Amino acid sequence: MAGTTPTDADGPTGRLATWLAETSVDAIPTEVSTRARHLILDGIGCLLVGARLPWSRIAVQSLTVEPGASVVAGWDRTASAPTAVMLNSSFIQGFELDDVSYRIPWHANAVVLPVLLAVAGLRGKVTGAEFLRAEVLGFETGARVGLALRGPQLVTHGWHSGAVFGGPGAAAAGGVLYGLTPARFEDALGIAATQSCGLMANEAMVKRMQHGFAARNGLVAAMLAAGGYGGTKRIFERGYGGYLTVYGAGHGPDPSHIDDALGEHWYLREQTIKPYAAMGYTHPAIDAALALRAADRVDPAATARIEIEVADSVFDHTAFPIHRPIESVAAQMSVRYVTAAALLDGTVSLEQLRPERLDRDDVWRLVDRTTVTRGSGSASQGRVRLTDVDGRTHEHRTEAPLGSVERPLDDAAIVDKYRDLTGRVVDRHRQRAIEDLVLHLDEHRDGPAALLTLLAPAVGDALD
Incomplete structure (x- = not known):
């Protein structure tokens, strides 16, 4: 023994x-x-x-x-x-x-x-x-x-x-x-x-x-x-x-x-x-999108371009290509999709990931206008920059998302x-x-x- x-x-x-x-x-x-x-x-x-x-x-x-x-x-x-x-x-x-x-x-x-x-x-x-x-x-x-x-x-x-x-x-x-x-x-x-x-x-x-x-x-x-x-x-x-x-x-x-x-x-x-009902590394971008939306500075329908910056360490994990139609698991892992959903609906929860919502034109219009770049910050940091049809830009950077150690x-x-x-x-x-x-x-x-x-x-x- x-x-x-x-x-x-x-x-x-x-x-x-x-x-x-x-x-x-x-x-x-x-x-x-x-x-x-x-x-x-x-x-x-x-x-x-x-x-x-x-x-x-x-x-x-x-x-x-x-x-x-x-x-x-x-x-x-x-x-x-x-x-x-x-x-x-x-x-x-x-x-x-x-x-x-x-x-x-x-x-x-x-x-x-x-x-x-x-x-x-x-x-x-x-x-x-x-x-x-x-x-x-x-x-x-x-x-x-x-x-x-x-x-x-x-x-x-x-x-x-x-x-x-x-x-x-x-x-x-x-x-x-x-x-x-x-x-x-x-x-x-x-x-x-x-x-x-x-x-x-x-x-x-x-x-x-x-x-x-x-x-x-x-x-x-x-x-x-x-x-x-x-x-x-x-x-x-x-x-x-x-x-x-x-x-x-x-x-x-x-x-x-x-x-x-x-x-x-x-x-x-x-x-x-x-x-939020999304993979954690997408939360900095969601928070940035919600901050822009809450400030009444953006109209998703008038958005010509969305630029998202995520940490280099999580780029491959969040910025992979997505195509329509999409399953909820891929949508929840995609910083492109969840940022678009947050801008449109003001949250990312179960409703934003129902099958009928996953195939909505308004979401995919924004997804198709989104690019994701690599940043030098930590995985809990992110930035969203919006450019409207008139060329005006609006930007917000998240240093720590809601729910994290800092918040x-x-x-x-x-x-x-x-x-x-x-x-x-x-x-x-x-x-x-x-x-x-x-x-x-x-x-x-x-x-x-x-x-x-x-x-x-x-x-x-x-x-x-």
């Missing part, structure tokens, strides 16, 4: 594994746990609104042939735990409304939350405090691995960054609920890391499930480690075959991020909660977003019951079980 201590307790992997095993919910600062509850609420809002979207229906019908032990949210249906995790993750990612990070980058809820729901259902008697602790520690693990790997560099090379490094975060979250020892956490992290993969797929339906693959891999890693299955040791400091060595090749990975200021610096507070949505705004989203698909009583439970999660010993009961019944179609 393996011991309880990691193979190198003083190395980055060993220190992280020990921290995961030994950190209590009481060690988490109040402001972090409060934000974590609101992050979970945002994820659940995205989960429910995404459950019955067309691509979600295809996934459910393709994968849930046999019932299983885990809830498929919003479907009154069950599946095996790995399948339920993939589906629930794809619902959270289903309409580009879920949390994101400009610095790391990843969609944390889509990786961590489905694993917690599955393990809580499998184990039973998981308390709300344990669930909250697992959310925070899983998040912190994924964030640190993403930083060590220099996540934005992955994007420039065509990797879907969160799908690559989300697995260790998911494994950590699941491992907390399984009560793993430091040695078993080392195994879980190694098993998750060895499954890492994910290619960028801007225009493809599978983009909705990329983080789900990472979540599934993390779940499997936690389950195997809990059962005594061994993983690669010292996964974050190994040379040949090491996680950072392989996936960080060519862009200088830094293993110090794995264990630096553990328990002192909490990255969860820095996660962006999205105000975060406050807790009340997150609750409002949850209510707006879920009001489309569930009745008010169920909506408020979920909200009250999540925002007081650590006060409920049976909170996760009650939450699963509330998530299980069928929901409406957000696009109806």
Whole structure:
């Protein structure tokens, strides 16, 4: 039998594994746990609104042939735990409304939350405090691995960054609920890391499930480690075959991020909660377009030319060519499309991405008059310059978009977003019951079980 201590307790992997095993919910600062509850609420809002979207229906019908032990949210249906995790993750990612990070980058809820729901259902008697602790520690693990790997560099090379490094975060979250020892956490992290993969797929339906693959891999890693299955040791400091060595090749990975200021610096507070249903790197341009529109200085119908500047690091991710007709997933990733929609409608939400809206002439007139250039700023910066038919120009630059670290949505705004989203698909009583439970999660010993009961019944179609 393996011991309880990691193979190198003083190395980055060993220190992280020990921290995961030994950190209590009481060690988490109040402001972090409060934000974590609101992050979970945002994820659940995205989960429910995404459950019955067309691509979600295809996934459910393709994968849930046999019932299983885990809830498929919003479907009154069950599946095996790995399948339920993939589906629930794809619902959270289903309409580009879920949390994101400009610095790391990843969609944390889509990786961590489905694993917690599955393990809580499998184990039973998981308390709300344990669930909250697992959310925070899983998040912190994924964030640190993403930083060590220099996540934005992955994007420039065509990797879907969160799908690559989300697995260790998911494994950590699941491992907390399984009560793993430091040695078993080392195994879980190694098993998750060895499954890492994910290619960028801007225009493809599978983009909705990329983080789900990472979540599934993390779940499997936690389950195997809990059962005594061994993983690669010292996964974050190994040379040949090491996680950072392989996936960080060519862009200088830094293993110090794995264990630096553990328990002192909490990255969860820095996660962006999205105000728009679009890929995060398009938000600076959306904000700039909305600022121009709000200033009453522009008439979209009289716009002759739109020039958008995005960071060089995300140019390929946002400025790829688009053509009519277009699917919603490509539209949500395209800075051309969402900027045009924002100028015309004053927001980018579900309504701007309905099939009939995606094919409207007014949007495509603006799209066809748009050019995108590379800027030298960060991924959270952007600029929109409009030229009208009389030759007058109007310009706005965004230094930090709404929802980002510099301009975060406050807790009340997150609750409002949850209510707006879920009001489309569930009745008010169920909506408020979920909200009250999540925002007081650590006060409920049976909170996760009650939450699963509330998530299980069928929901409406957000696009109806």
